[in-house]
């Protein structure tokens with residue numbers, strides 16, 4: 001049976017959720033599932049805003065058929081060509097023979113690269129500032145290149161002031177019946193996944209997100225309609241501010257996350273002693289992560305949230321512990337910048353992980369490494385705890401508590 005929600009009287013959410021997929025992009029764990037949103041506008045002309053992933057195709061097609069009530073689908077607007085949103089283009093071309101595919105030059109090129117669909121006479125090319133009248137509704141197209149693919153567009157519907165935002169303002173997490181942000185406890189239950197989604201998928205493209213936020217600031221928006229997760233119809237500023245912070249790479253909080261790698265527990269012990277001493281020094285809400293058992297996407301999200309990081313790594317065959325190397329590579333790839341970092345290195349015969357972590361951080365923008373690096377030779381000793389750990393903790397605490 002169809003499973004549809006009204007976004008407004010004449011705009012319908014016709015998407016669906018997948019709770020079976022373990023890894024989004026075959027990479028990111030999604031224990032809360034994911035929704036693929038698509039929206040259908042009913043007017044003199046009907047327009048569908050993007051399609052969905054093939055995993056939810058049956059539900060999606062039933063939803064569309066229900067809303068159309070036997071009527072025709074006139075336009076399919078393709079705001080984003082990532083396959084989790086465009087898998088059903090070919091099927092819709094077959095089912096709705098008068099449907100035109102609306103996209104920019106890059107969109108159409110990508111459709112042809114991904115699929116064998118016959119688009120002859122079936123495309124409507126649009127560019128920045130173009131409009132598409134549907135009757136009472138009019139769509140305005142806003143390009144959003146590299147948020148996070150080059151063809152990405154957003155569409156602004158002028159009558160109801162809806163902004164269809166493609167992947168921007170999306171989040172991991174299946175929709176559990178509740179569609180709107182004010183129907184769920186977003187800050188408690190969704191924000192960590194929204195942060196993890198943004199930082200890992202769009203995080204690299206902060207400058208491009210800033211450009212789009214500036215364009216959006218000129219629009220009167222009643223709802224943000226993303227391709228994943230809840231539709232925003234209240235308190236939009238709160239979420240837009242999060243995006244603003246994330247895309248400027250400003251920490252959300254003055255907070256410390258301690259991230260350690262450890263084979264036999266000695267580096268872990270040094271990290272835990274440091275965290276405990278930080279608490280004694282007045283730092284609150286410290287988070288400690290074992291980087292072997294925490295997915296790197298969570299660590300990236302924390303690196304965006306927190307102002308301060310403590311990275312602790314054993315030396316491993318003259319190099320970094322592989323999980324730490326992977327974390328630092330990801331931080332660089334996703335443009336993490338402007339953080340203050342304390343370092344703990346461990347080695348039994350020639351500790352080198354401090355030097356290597358420092359070099360990796362120097363390859364990122366505006367990272368401050370606190371001195372001195374705490375060097376552990378195999379295991380932390382009590383006398384070292386009262387000297388070196390104490391010095392490092394004082395430095396971190398002073399930096400966090402400053403201002």
Ligand SMILES: Cc1cc2nc3c(=O)[nH]c(=O)nc-3n(C[C@H](O)[C@H](O)[C@H](O)COP(=O)(O)O)c2cc1C
Pocket residue numbers: 261262263264265266267268314315316317318319346347348349350351352377378379
């Ligand atoms: C496979 C392997 C490679 C290592 N390579 C180095 C090394 O190149 N230099 C060094 O000083 N210690 C090296 N070590 C020793 C560890 O860095 C050291 O024992 C450290 O205390 C391990 O910390 P952990 O107890 O947190 O795992 C190596 C240990 C292992 C198991």
